[in-house]
Amino acid sequence: MSDLLVVKGVVKRFGGFTALDGVDLNLKVGERLGLIGPNGSGKSTLVNCICGTLFNEEGSVRFEDKEISKLPAHKRIHRGLARSFQLPKPFASMSVVDNLVVPILYAANSHEGAVRRNPAQATEEAMAILKQIGLGPKAHEMSGGLTQVDMRKLELARAMAAKPKLLISDEAMAGLSNSEVDEILALLFTMKEQGIAVIMIEHIMRAVMRFSERVAVLVAGRKIADGDPEAVMRNPEVERAYLGE
Amino acid sequence: MKKMSHKVFIPVAYAVAAVVVLVSQLVPNDYFFSAAYTVLLFIILATAWNILGGYTGYVNFGTAAFFAMGAYTTVALFKLSPTLPLPVMILAGTFIAGVTGLGMGALTLRLKGVFFSIATLALSVVVFTFVVNWDYAGGARGAYVIAPRDVPFGLKRYIHFLYVVMVFLSATAIVVARVIETSTIGRGLEAIRDDELAAECCGVPTLKLKLLSTTISGALMGMAGTTYPYFVSYVEPASTFNLSYAVNSIAMPLIGGMTTWVGPLIGAILLGTVQQVVQVTISSAWNLLIVGVLLVLFVTLAPEGIMGLWFRWRKKQKLKKGAAQ
Numbered sequence: 205m206s207d208l209l210v211v212k213g214v215v216k217r218f219g220g221f222t223a224l225d226g227v228d229l230n231l232k233v234g235e236r237l238g239l240i241g242p243n244g245s246g247k248s249t250l251v252n253c254i255c256g257t258l259f260n261e262e263g264s265v266r267f268e269d270k271e272i273s274k275l276p277a278h279k280r281i282h283r284g285l286a287r288s289f290q291l292p293k294p295f296a297s298m299s300v301v302d303n304l305v306v307p308i309l310y311a312a313n314s315h316e317g318a319v320r321r322n323p324a325q326a327t328e329e330a331m332a333i334l335k336q337i338g339l340g341p342k343a344h345e346m347s348g349g350l351t352q353v354d355m356r357k358l359e360l361a362r363a364m365a366a367k368p369k370l371l372i373s374d375e376a377m378a379g380l381s382n383s384e385v386d387e388i389l390a391l392l393f394t395m396k397e398q399g400i401a402v403i404m405i406e407h408i409m410r411a412v413m414r415f416s417e418r419v420a421v422l423v424a425g426r427k428i429a430d431g432d433p434e435a436v437m438r439n440p441e442v443e444r445a446y447l448g449e
Numbered sequence: 450m451k452k453m454s455h456k457v458f459i460p461v462a463y464a465v466a467a468v469v470v471l472v473s474q475l476v477p478n479d480y481f482f483s484a485a486y487t488v489l490l491f492i493i494l495a496t497a498w499n500i501l502g503g504y505t506g507y508v509n510f511g512t513a514a515f516f517a518m519g520a521y522t523t524v525a526l527f528k529l530s531p532t533l534p535l536p537v538m539i540l541a542g543t544f545i546a547g548v549t550g551l552g553m554g555a556l557t558l559r560l561k562g563v564f565f566s567i568a569t570l571a572l573s574v575v576v577f578t579f580v581v582n583w584d585y586a587g588g589a590r591g592a593y594v595i596a597p598r599d600v601p602f603g604l605k606r607y608i609h610f611l612y613v614v615m616v617f618l619s620a621t622a623i624v625v626a627r628v629i630e631t632s633t634i635g636r637g638l639e640a641i642r643d644d645e646l647a648a649e650c651c652g653v654p655t656l657k658l659k660l661l662s663t664t665i666s667g668a669l670m671g672m673a674g675t676t677y678p679y680f681v682s683y684v685e686p687a688s689t690f691n692l693s694y695a696v697n698s699i700a701m702p703l704i705g706g707m708t709t710w711v712g713p714l715i716g717a718i719l720l721g722t723v724q725q726v727v728q729v730t731i732s733s734a735w736n737l738l739i740v741g742v743l744l745v746l747f748v749t750l751a752p753e754g755i756m757g758l759w760f761r762w763r764k765k766q767k768l769k770k771g772a773a774q
Contacts, residue, residue, distance in 0.1 A: 297643050298640075312652075362647075366651065
């Protein structure tokens, strides 16, 4: 099967600082990839370049064999590339269910050959996702008043509502307790059943090792390892990056 | 509660307008129509401002610029040919203000928050300078626009006719606002107001929607201005660009509530009427002071406006009902 996402030689500079220095990354349909690296290694910048909230200066980003690196973010979502944010960004003046209606009406409806849902159908679909994710009882609460773990779930639910082919989860578990991490992990595992590829950015190694079929490591804007999780962890370069010499 | 569909709301809005027009013909006092004209003017301005300010979350200080754009389109067309019918001027002024809104949006929407607001204020100054130096439309001297002698529809005086026109223009502004508010576009604008980046990442074409928002908002403000020269007969820049237009069109939605079309309507009727009454009974100098005091009161005590209080009250009632069962 051909690759869903092909990132090639992506370079991103902020003034004199090179945040990404020729990064390559491939992802197959339905694959689960863990993306790790120390703070400031460029993980979030890479995600931003893939999703279109930042534009890379060099290199290419191809999704389903089409170049997308010049497209604005919303057009990339229309093609099936969704993300969650590291710091939850709920639409605070809307109810939880209305938060999901937005991507259903704007993203899921814009996919090629999609059946147009009207607002009532979109609300129904949003309720179904909320039930699946365990936010059903809170559907009509204001999203601004949710607890941290529920906000993380809402972030993922909103990304799922866009009916993506690839979901990028940017540190969805940072700051959560052990049992909460398991809840979010269980959620991410359900993506596999729906055939959604997932890139998980995470610092919690327990979660990364359990979740990923493959792990890629970024250090100072370069990818230094990419492969089987166990093998990557034994890689001396990775050890050096994390633990120092 | 199910929301009224557009097919029902639009005829209802115009029917209400027609009833208002018919009932007010019973008022014997001519001054009523002048006062009502001002209140209606503010209903349109507040409603228009709210499309960008309330729904989309971009605070526009340039109301006067768009309003004057509409007014000066009428002045220019009147100079060109005094017999041009009013609807032509209304359409032209609306169009020109709309195009200006689009242009302003394209230039300034990369700015956020207070920087956007400052840019709109700057636009106001630019348009003012242009008008002051625009000799054809009277420049700093001002220009006379004399209403036609024959009043249409067999009405007694031209102000009666202007009043009727303004009632229907207000209904139009409210219909436009409500259609936007209840449509998918309205949801998109709301998402932009809450978090623009998250909206873009949920597939909302934020730039396009913001441009739509500035265009429609500007067009409606211009529409409000088109009848103004006939109302005052003498148009000059200082009063047409008066700060009170910008202040009132912000204060009214704020006091009424910014999330629905009802808010600006209530705010404009309330604040507009209070100002008219004060002007007659106390002094015209008190107007802006009253706006200021009310604004401070609402921002501290009821930041979501009158509609916000109403929604909260209704929620409480619902909870009470649920607890009783």
